[in-house]
Amino acid sequence: MLEFKPFGWKTLLTGLAVMALLGCNAKPYDYQPTAGEMKPGPGVLTGEDGELTIYDSEKGGAFPRDADAQQPGASGENTAPKTAAAGTAAAGPSDQAGEFREFQEFQQWQKEKAQFHEYQQWKNSRAGSAEFQEFQAYQQWQETAQGSPDFEEFQAYQEWKKSGKSSAEYKEFQEWREFKAYQEWKKTQKK
Amino acid sequence: MDESDIGDVKFKERKIEFWVGQEYGKLWVGQGDMASNSTAEVDLSGTDVAAYSSMADVGGSFEFQDDGVGTGITVGGSRSNFDGLSRRDRVRYDTPKFAGFYGSASTAGDSRWDGALRYSGDFGWAKLAAAGAYADLGTSSDTQDSIISASASMLFDFGLNLTVSYGKREQDNTDPYNLFGKVGYKFLEKHAVSVQWGHTENLSAKDDEGDSYGIAYVYSPWQSVEFYGSYVLHTLDRDTGSDPDDITALFFGGRVKF
Numbered sequence: 001m002l003e004f005k006p007f008g009w010k011t012l013l014t015g016l017a018v019m020a021l022l023g024c025n026a027k028p029y030d031y032q033p034t035a036g037e038m039k040p041g042p043g044v045l046t047g048e049d050g051e052l053t054i055y056d057s058e059k060g061g062a063f064p065r066d067a068d069a070q071q072p073g074a075s076g077e078n079t080a081p082k083t084a085a086a087g088t089a090a091a092g093p094s095d096q097a098g099e100f101r102e103f104q105e106f107q108q109w110q111k112e113k114a115q116f117h118e119y120q121q122w123k124n125s126r127a128g129s130a131e132f133q134e135f136q137a138y139q140q141w142q143e144t145a146q147g148s149p150d151f152e153e154f155q156a157y158q159e160w161k162k163s164g165k166s167s168a169e170y171k172e173f174q175e176w177r178e179f180k181a182y183q184e185w186k187k188t189q190k191k
Numbered sequence: 192m193d194e195s196d197i198g199d200v201k202f203k204e205r206k207i208e209f210w211v212g213q214e215y216g217k218l219w220v221g222q223g224d225m226a227s228n229s230t231a232e233v234d235l236s237g238t239d240v241a242a243y244s245s246m247a248d249v250g251g252s253f254e255f256q257d258d259g260v261g262t263g264i265t266v267g268g269s270r271s272n273f274d275g276l277s278r279r280d281r282v283r284y285d286t287p288k289f290a291g292f293y294g295s296a297s298t299a300g301d302s303r304w305d306g307a308l309r310y311s312g313d314f315g316w317a318k319l320a321a322a323g324a325y326a327d328l329g330t331s332s333d334t335q336d337s338i339i340s341a342s343a344s345m346l347f348d349f350g351l352n353l354t355v356s357y358g359k360r361e362q363d364n365t366d367p368y369n370l371f372g373k374v375g376y377k378f379l380e381k382h383a384v385s386v387q388w389g390h391t392e393n394l395s396a397k398d399d400e401g402d403s404y405g406i407a408y409v410y411s412p413w414q415s416v417e418f419y420g421s422y423v424l425h426t427l428d429r430d431t432g433s434d435p436d437d438i439t440a441l442f443f444g445g446r447v448k449f
Binding site for chain 1: 311
């Protein structure tokens with residue numbers, strides 16, 4: 001049953017050879033077939049993943065484990081990570097406060113964009129980069145002295161991702177935060 | 192009590208499967224895509240909800256008529272994209288990805304088996320996706336032996352996209368095959384338009400030619416919602432006797448992902 005006319009094999013092999021040559025210079029790209037199928041991505045009710053998870057040992061799911069945490073006797077220690085993992089669907093008051101803080105930061109960022117872009121240009125200049133290195137050293141010292149803010153950063157990142165913002169925009173947002181920290185540092189230097 | 196509604200409701204499973212593995216590839220068991228499924232349907236145009244290589248999906252049950260007399264040949268009976276072995280109860284293995292490539296193999300009842308190779312890559316200025324497969328029909332048919340299918344689609348970063356598909360079934364005396372081409376354009380992030388043509392030969396009968404021409408437009412206001420419109424012209428050129436009348440289809444619709 002493996003008898004093919006030459007045309008089919010030649011077509012396939014030529015195509016694969018061309019792809020192999022082209023593929024040497026390509027970045028990975030995850031293509032999902034959509035013809036005749038539902039396309040991947042968010043759904044109206046199923047959130048960013050476009051999937052309804054009945055149970056997930058890490059995230060919870062349609063019946064999230066947060067419900068367990070709210071039952072009498074549930075330990076507070078387990079509540080925070082579960083809430084963070086279950087996402088906005090199970091967001092509690094502390095998450096809402098965090099979201100509001102982030103929103104305020106976002107508004108501030110929008111207002112200060114022009115000033116921030118000037119700062120970026122300065123940072124890339126020769127004089128700026130030397131001072132910036134000093135600032136980075138100060139940041140490292142501060143982090144080791146006061147502990148890592150990784151968890152808060154992670155939460156902010158997750159929320160940002162859920163809002164559908166692009167990674168480039170998120171990077172700029174992070175740089176702006178760094179700029180704000182730099183401004184604070186400059187104030188302390190003047191004192 | 193009127194129970195007609197109960198009788199009308201039918202549930203048919205599309206996919207019920209589980210898989211294991213990640214680093215060394217994936218092993219799938221259950222009803223799902225055979226390795227060759229969708230290898231003739233790679234499409235980056237953004238209009239595939241309205242038009243793709245399976246041109247018979249639009250008006251497939253309409254029968255060609257010759258001066259008002261039915262020919263017994265439908266749109267779906269005279270064109271196909273020969274897209275592998277569809278979904279079956281099967282065991283399937285997918286290799287890990289290497290430089291954008293990965294291979295798949297699966298086997299199902301009646302000694303059916305298939306193998307496929309897929310590629311996807313992003314060059315910065317364009318994205319390319321392609322697939323090719325061989326499928327053996329085993330003992331499931333006395334007249335059909337195997338299917339070979341392949342397709343490729345390229346989407347340039349400025350929106351232009353090109354898609355081609357080829358499929359062929361090894362079959363007693365006829366060996367029907369299909370060619371498909373599409374040129375599309377994506378613009379303003381939410382819009383996609385394309386023109387496409389499909390040509391199937393030898394399917395309804397030896398040397399019969401079924402051609403389909405189409406224009407499609409899709410508007411996606413949000414990622415989960417698509418509105419579409421399409422115009423398709425189906426023709427059938429018979430080897431014997433007179434050619435039946437063309438069939439024109441114009442349709443609009445929407446799709447919401449919940």
